[in-house]
Amino acid sequence: MxxxxxxxxxxxxxxxxxxxxxxxxxxxxxxxxxxxxxxxxxxxxxxxxxxxxxxxxxxxxxxxxxxxxxxxxxxxxxxxxxxxxxxxxxxxxxxxxxxxxxxxxxxxxxxxxxxHACTAALRAYGGVRRIAFLSPYFPACNDEVRRYFTESGFEVARDLCLQCPSWIAIAEVPPDLLREKLIELNGAGDVDAIVQVGTNLSMVRLAAAAEMWLGKPVIAINxxxxxxxxxxxxxxxxxxxxxxxxxxx
CATH class of the missing domain: 3.40.50.12500 (Rossmann fold)
Structure with missing residues (x-):
């Protein structure tokens, strides 16, 4: 059945x-x-x-x-x-x-x-070597994310952490702030892709839009x-x- x-x-x-x-x-x-x-x-x-x-x-x-x-x-x-x-x-x-x-x-x-899903996604796009990432975490946790991507064969050019004050507060981060952070992470355009981690950070639709105006992969972890x-x-x-x-x- x-x-x-x-x-x-x-x-x-x-x-x-x-x-x-x-x-x-x-x-x-x-x-x-x-x-x-x-x-x-x-x-x-x-x-x-x-x-x-x-x-x-x-x-x-x-x-x-x-x-x-x-x-x-x-x-x-x-x-x-x-x-x-x-x-x-x-x-x-x-x-x-x-x-x-x-x-x-x-x-x-x-x-x-x-x-594992993020590294598989980066490889699916192809040609991605140098990345930046955004999180709602604190710096110690960003260090773990950086370590994972580095050990998986990627160069992490920069990262940002929002240091959200509680678990629920992660879902309260407004799109305007996230858009600013994506632009900051892109810098002079010297990264091949941007990754967002932290599953309670609402980024699925914003990441899809950002791919168009940044002209590169922007991967939301969800x-x-x-x-x-x-x-x-x-x-x-x-x-x-x-x-x-x-x-x-």
Whole structure:
């Protein structure tokens, strides 16, 4: 028997309980026959006022992930999609691999995570070597993101972190500020691509627009992660209006 609505794939989506952006973003990209089943990782809305408090909160989310995995697996999804990004960059390339392996061992199915999805997206565009990235994080977490991309073969020319004061505040960052940060990251046009990390930062549509006026790949992590999950499951549908990644690759 086949699920009536998820006849192609049922995706279990893992995201922090404070996150209000991933769920609607993934629904916007969902093709017919694919269903998303959100499992919230318990996350107090901690105030992040320093490198130490941000990193402690991020690691707590990582520690609570497997509870959300066990919960969502009761609906027997075919595949998992990680809707939280910071923990997937922690520990560089080896840390990302270890995180993926831990979740897959617990779930018995595959998972797409933000770090791996972003590097796959950069390679899909082709010709990308030098990048810049934007996050809602604190500097210590940006260091982990930089380490991951560097170990994955990319040169990080510059990065910016918004230092959002709480998990919920990430979803409150206005587009005007994000547009300014993208322009700043582009600098003199000396980067091949710009990446946005932090899944509660609403950037899917802005990144798609920025690709047109910057003339280069601008990758929102939610777009990259869902694209990666679709393609990993043999679903090649092209989704229009949310950037070149889903339209072309």
């Amino acid at each position: 086949t699920d009536i609505l998820g006849w192609r794939r049922k995706f279990g989506v893992l995201g922090p309980s404070t996150n209000t952006v991933v769920q609607p973003d993934f629904e916007m990209m969902r093709p017919p026959g694919v269903t998303n089943h959100y499992s919230r990782i318990y996350t107090p809305n901690a105030k992040a006022v320093s490198n130490e408090t941000f990193m402690a909160g991020m690691l707590r989310i990582g520690d609570n992930t497997l509870d959300a995995v066990h919960s969502v697996m009761t609906c027997e999804p075919h595949y998992l999609v990680m809707g939280m990004s910071a923990v997937t960059f922690y520990g560089g390339a080896a840390g990302a691999d270890a995180f993926r392996q831990k979740v897959e061992a617990a779930a018995g199915v595959g998972i797409s995570i933000g770090s 777009t990259a992660t869902y694209w990666h999950a679709l393609r990993a499951n043999g679903i090649e549908d092209k989704v229009q209006g949310i950037g070149r990644l889903l339209e072309e690759f």
